[in-house]
Amino acid sequence: MNAIECEKLSLSVGQHTLLDNISLHLPAHRLSVLLGPSGSGKTSFLRCLNRLHDTVPGARVSGRVRVRVDTGWLDPYAPGTDPVALRRHVGMVFQHPQLLPGSIRRNIELPLTLVHALPRAAVARRVETALRDACLWDEVHDRLDAPASTLSGGQQQRLCLARALALQPQILLLDEPTASLDGEAGGKLEAALIALKAKHTLVMVSHNPAQAERIADHIVRFAAGRLAA
Numbered sequence: 001m002n003a004i005e006c007e008k009l010s011l012s013v014g015q016h017t018l019l020d021n022i023s024l025h026l027p028a029h030r031l032s033v034l035l036g037p038s039g040s041g042k043t044s045f046l047r048c049l050n051r052l053h054d055t056v057p058g059a060r061v062s063g064r065v066r067v068r069v070d071t072g073w074l075d076p077y078a079p080g081t082d083p084v085a086l087r088r089h090v091g092m093v094f095q096h097p098q099l100l101p102g103s104i105r106r107n108i109e110l111p112l113t114l115v116h117a118l119p120r121a122a123v124a125r126r127v128e129t130a131l132r133d134a135c136l137w138d139e140v141h142d143r144l145d146a147p148a149s150t151l152s153g154g155q156q157q158r159l160c161l162a163r164a165l166a167l168q169p170q171i172l173l174l175d176e177p178t179a180s181l182d183g184e185a186g187g188k189l190e191a192a193l194i195a196l197k198a199k200h201t202l203v204m205v206s207h208n209p210a211q212a213e214r215i216a217d218h219i220v221r222f223a224a225g226r227l228a229a
């Protein structure tokens with residue numbers, strides 16, 4: 001079963017073509033890794049899936065995209081699609097950890113309480129589940145009210161993963177999430193991602209062919225804004 005289907009997807013910004021005629025299907029509950037040289041369009045492709053180009057002046061997306069969410073197929077670019085609702089189904093973890101001010105707990109609770117009106121006990125359960133799924137619970141459960149900025153880089157990246165997971169997205173996009181981590185921290189994040197396939201479809205950008213070989217179920221190669229032959 002597929003979770004993402006693109007037909008002839010192209011992206012331009014002003015006169016520049018960033019993606020040219022991308023047609024691909026990505027399987028549900030698998031880890032797909034997008035590989036390719038710098039500037040080949042991996043991040044641009046990822047950002048098309050949850051409409052992060054909406055605020056880029058001059059950006060134009062054409063072709064067909066659909067993502068499978070809990071209610072069925074959703075066209076991110078259909079006139080009736082609310083991008084905020086889309087991003088609840090299609091979450092994202094960026095290359096560098098982007099923490100919210102405040103505690104570890106608050107980093108997960110804040111987006112959750114903005115999106116869902118959940119009772120306190122349910123919020124606490126979601127925080128714990130998200131931290132467990134991000135393989136961070138054991139390291140932080142006794143200091144949830146400590147500033148998130150006191151975490152190591154690898155822990156901060158797993159906190160960002162937990163924050164995305166707390167919203168229970170069906171699809172999770174990851175833009176080089178291990179790029180700034182050392183081997184041990186990167187390994188912990190990779191372990192978390194592999195376990196997450198049971199609950200989510202994962203699409204990850206990587207620069208690292210060895211990493212792709214190690215963890216990917218499916219590899220998509222980009223070259224100069226196109227799929228590599």
Ligand SMILES: Nc1ncnc2c1ncn2[C@@H]1O[C@H](COP(=O)(O)OP(=O)(O)OP(=O)(O)O)[C@@H](O)[C@H]1O
Pocket residue numbers: 013016018036037038039040041042043044045056205207
């Ligand atoms: N807003 C923009 N306007 C014009 N060109 C852009 C814009 N954003 C990205 N680009 C260009 O599009 C091309 C693809 O960029 P993209 O970030 O998708 O590549 P990438 O494969 O993810 O690269 P990297 O591995 O270095 O992150 C690059 O040449 C980049 O300079």
